[in-house]
Amino acid sequence: MNTLLTRLEQRAVADGSHLEGPSWRDDALNAALEAESLDGEGEDALLRAVRLNRxxxxxxxxxxxRDQLLRFLRERCARFRSLVRGDDAIADWDNPSIQRPYVGWYGAEWRGEAVEVALSPGGSASAASLCIAPDAATLKAFVAEASAWALRPAGRCLVYSGDWESAPELDQEMGRVTWDDIVLPPSVLARLREAVEGFFAHREAYAALGFPWRRGVLLVGPPGTGKTMVCKASASALPRLPFLYVRSLSARCGRDSIEEIFGRxxxxxxxxxxFEDMDGLVTxxxxxVFLNExxxxxxxxxxxxxxxxxxxxxxxxxxxxxxSRFDRVFHLxxxxxxERLACxxxxxxxxxxxxxxxxxxxxLAGAVARATEGFTPAxxxxxxTxxxxxxxxxxxxxxxxxxxRGVLAQVRELRDHIRRSRDPEDLASMRTSADAIGLRRRGARDAEEAGGP
Structure with missing residues (x-):
């Protein structure tokens, strides 16, 4: 980094580009990339270049x-443009069709003032960005408005996995699961709906009674009983509200992650x-920190x-x-x-x-329902299936x-699987074969150990 920045400084002084010219920004990004490859501090190279040239x-x-920050420049500012050559992006790990800028330098006019945003090299959605304005007062006002915009989701949903990111794939899921898709006893479903929809519908009542307008709902039960579907149905029932989904905390510092989650x-x-699988999130x-938040x-x-x-x-x-933390607990x-028959x-x-x-x-529905006591909807x-x-x-x-006939055969296999999964000794005897789905009949292991087929 030092060698490249030295060349940058010499060139700027020699040809006057520290006073004017677009090429110094390209050199600054190259210096940031080199610094990122060495010690991961590319933003320092950007700041040094600005102090030299502006x-x-x-x-x-x-x-x-970053996506939201650039969207702010496009939609809320005039004359948005790139100030460097090329277009460097990085694809999302889980969905390569989703891409975000890796580095870049952009200019625009905000309230008649020239502003710039330089993106330091970074693969996360919220990597460092350097905001540049003519004076401190303009910069403060610009960053305040841009920050308020950038904190919003691009659509409706945000997902947290160490950083908050807009979640277009989750936006597409919204509305596909409703209360009508939830198989629960009618009384439980009615209480769930009231806990979710009634909370937002009765804001004035909370204020009149002097109660804090907040609610915590905890869903507990074995896997496959519909807890995730209840979350999706809740989001579908309240389409105008942002939906923030916490997938995992930052491995670096869970305490800071929790503060960041509640702050957003x-x-x-x-x-x-x-919060999904909260028992694994709160340690x-x-x-x-979680209790205080x-x-x-x-x-x-x-x-x-x-x-x-x-x-x-x-x-x-x-x-x-x-x-005051979780005032509604539902056992699913x-x-x-x-309910099995309805499912x-x-x-x-x-x-x-x-x-x-x-x-x-x-x-067929009746036969399966009668034969599946203890089965979850999944x-x-x-x-x-x-x-x-x-x-x-x-x-x-x-x-x-x-x-x-195949459905009833699957029921028998799954019933055996459920029984074995409750018994570690039986679970150890599971296998894959042509006549079973991950299961082994009793005695097969003993025959195999004795030299049988």
């Missing part, structure tokens, strides 16, 4: 969502803040916190036993017979276009009696 300008380093939620309130190291001195007006847990026994009692267990009917209805008209779907759906895929792979597209 010593009269005010600068401020910020860490904001307060800025966007009223909103929904969802001994960040417990006190939930109901400490900071106001959480307008926050509906939805949290789920597969292992409620691992959740700190301070979260469970104080109503395996469905009873009426089977819905799955079969989704397959109606492929079904043989001679198949008695209602009879296991129920798997029985039908696996049987349909097996038939499709055999070249049969019409789901008839063979499909029905």
């Amino acid at each position: 010593p009269d300008r005010a600068t401020l380093m910020v860490w904001l969502d 939620a307060r800025h966007l309130a009223p909103c929904i803040l969802a 001994e190291e960040n417990r006190s 939930m109901d400490g001195f900071k106001r959480n007006d307008g926050l509906l916190i939805l949290a789920s847990s597969n292992h409620p026994g691992r959740i700190d009692e301070a979260l469970l036993k104080r109503p 267990g395996p469905p009873a017979l009426p 089977c009917r819905r799955v079969l209805a989704s397959l109606a276009g492929c079904m043989d008209p001679r198949l008695d779907a209602e009879r 296991f129920l759906k798997e029985a039908f 696996a049987a349909a895929l097996e038939q499709a792979q055999a070249g049969e597209t019409a789901l008839g009696e063979r499909f029905a």
Whole structure:
């Protein structure tokens, strides 16, 4: 970095480009890239270049969502343009079709003043950006407005996995799951809807009674009982509110992550803040910070916190036993017979276009529902899905009696799997074979160890 910056300084003084000319910005980005490759501090190279070439300008380093920051320049400023050659982007790890700038230097006019934003090399959505303005007062006002814009999601959803990022793929999911898709006892579903929708509908009542306008809802139960679907249905029921989803905390410092999460939620309130598998997010190291953020001195007006847990026994009692943190706890267990029957009917209805008209779907739904006590909705759906895929792979597209027999066979296999998964000794004997889905019949392991086939 020092060698490149020395050449940059010599060139700037020799040809006068420290006073005018676009080429120094390209050299500054190259210096930042070289610094990033050596020690990961590319933003220092950008700041040094600005101080050399524009010593009269005010600068401020910020860490904001870059996509939103550039969107602010495009939509809220005039004469937005790139001030350097080329276009360097980085693709999202999970979805390569989503790309964001890796480095760049942009100019625009904001309220009649020339402003610039230089993006330091960085792969995260909120890597360092250097804001440049003619004076400190203009810079302060510009950054304040740009920050308020950049803190908003590009669509409706934000996902946190060490940094907040807009989530277009989650935006596309919004509205696809509604309360009508949730299979729960009617009384439980009604209380869930009231806890979610009633909270936002009765803001004035909270104020009149002098209660803080916040709510925490905790969903507990084994995997596959519909906790994630309840979160999605809640978001669908409140389409005008931002939906903030916490996937994981930063590996660097969970305490800082929690403060960042709640800070963004307060800025966007009223909103929904969802924590999935919360028992794995709140640890001994960040417990006190999480408790303080939930109901400490900071106001959480307008926050509906939805949290789920597969292992409620691992959740700190301070979260469970104080109503100001989670004042509604819903236990979502395996469905009873009426709910299992409703679930089977819905799955079969989704397959109606492929079904043989001679198949008695209602009879099949009843048979499966009666045979699946202890099954979660996820296991129920798997029985039908696996049987349909097996038939499709055999070249049969019409789901008839063979499909029905296949569903019942899958039920038996899954029932055995559930039993084995509760017994570590039996679970150790699972295998993959032509006649079983990850299962081994009793005695097979002993025969194998004795030299049998």
